[in-house]
Amino acid sequence: KGGPAPGGWRQPELPEVIAMLSFRLDAVKSNAAAYLQHLCYRNDKVKTEVRKLKGIPVLVGLLDHPKKEVHYGACGALKNISFGKDQDNKIAIKNCDGVPALVRLLRKAHDMDLTEVITGTLWNLSSHDSIKMAIVDHALHALTDEVVIPRSGWEREPNEDSKPRHIEWESVLTNTAGCLRNVSSERSEARRKLRECDGLVDALIYIVQSEIGQKDSDSKLVENCVCLLRNLSYQVHREIPHAERYQETPLAPANNAGPHAASCFGAKKGKDEWFSRGKKLPEDPGADTVDFPKRTTPAKGYELLFQPEVVRIYISLLKESKTPAILEASAGAIQNLCAGSWTYGRCIRSALRQEKGLSAIADLLTHDSERVVKAASGALRNLAVDLRNKELIGKHAIPNLVKNLPGGQQTPAKNLSEDTVVSILNTINEVIVDNLEAAKKLRETQGIEKLVLINKSGNRSEREVRAAALVLQTVWGYKELRKPLEKEGWKKSDFQVNLSSTSRTQGGNSFDDSTLPLIDRNQKSDKKSSREEIQMSTMGPVYLPCPDYSTLNERDHSRTLDRSGDLGDLEPVKAPLMVSS
Known part of the structure; x- marks a missing residue:
């Protein structure tokens, strides 16, 4: 690439470079590995050729070489080879025990540049479904013990002066997270294995607290940590040890077809159950206290995922971060924690209100990113199970929920995906069930027009029509609203939609178990975009798009989404290797 080679010399062919990896002189091995890294940079064809020429097992073998220049060069080549459209390269690295070899090298590495290349290679490999459990089984404890805990600044026995400080080795931590x-x-x-890995959750939360303390709420490190915490919060109410001890009997489901004696705080039976819990009625301001379960020892490990401290972290990020992926992950973590009828879910719903988190989530409904809007909608739906939250969300969030529905006069017109529209409709229904004031607000904000349009336009999906019909049925169930609606020209038939027998009640304590933020994904409409990984680098342009999320209760073929972004090399490339012609 740098012009013609000097007279009598030529650049080696690829088979020659791979052969040099097995040469007896270490200097030749290290130069050949570095040159392979250079050749593979943004060149999928060369990466595939290296695999076909059996170069990958040789490179993996060199990871155990005692000299740094050799194993460093080999790891750099593997990092570039593991990044790209050809997923067979990742599989080839796995099949010759590349993951255990990388872990052995990680445990011996003591300098940042080598550790950064190792963790970057593991990050690249981790985007392939068939390699994920191999990384969990072989690399989890090494990554935690050698990188996350020592480089986070978290201490098992904190000193009095051990306050969160500037994170060192940030790029290594970013790769690892x-x-x-x-x-x-x-x-x-x-x-389960990640939650129960000793010290991991503690250190992750400490890292995020440190970054917030340093006014750095938008780093890629924060994004990866918060997305990881969100994943670990998924199904936490079912998956943690002894989960049954936290389960509670939910309040009686609301009658979706027609609320009885509806008020802001539910039907009479709901009030009776509120009394039976020993709580004061929500109308009493003094009743708004949160009774997290009493502890005899400080929370640690996976228990930290659902403590008051983590709720404050998510609220801080919702208020301070500008990064869509971080906003989405924070709202998604809240959605996860508030799913299910369990003690901590009930407490967190109240804590979010006390910490002024409801308005921060509701504000996200106007965000430019559809994924952020959907995450906010899902969080509000689960938060609305709390009766006082339901009242506040009804007052303050219904207008922005309605604005996100298709149709109407707003400009620019909203054109959100089916999943997002259904999520918003389900949230609206959750909020207006047993909440007459919220149903009135829905009517005042042109919500009825949009709902009827979804049902009658003929160009919306069956799922959207069904979700809108449930909201309309709930509205018509309020006898107090029928005359005002009829005066505006609406007919009973506008609110009665024939639903298939498979439809089920969406309102009344039905939880929306949240989504999993997985890997970064292309922002293309084509869902079959090629699986690629993200790799961090120190040179070349860096494109780091936001992550995508996939709902587990949808029948998605993989439940994982990822995205590509071609990033630069790990280091300045050494001079091209020359051989005598």
């Missing part, structure tokens, strides 16, 4: 973020999306077994 990105790798763990990816593998945490795999399955419940992976989430």
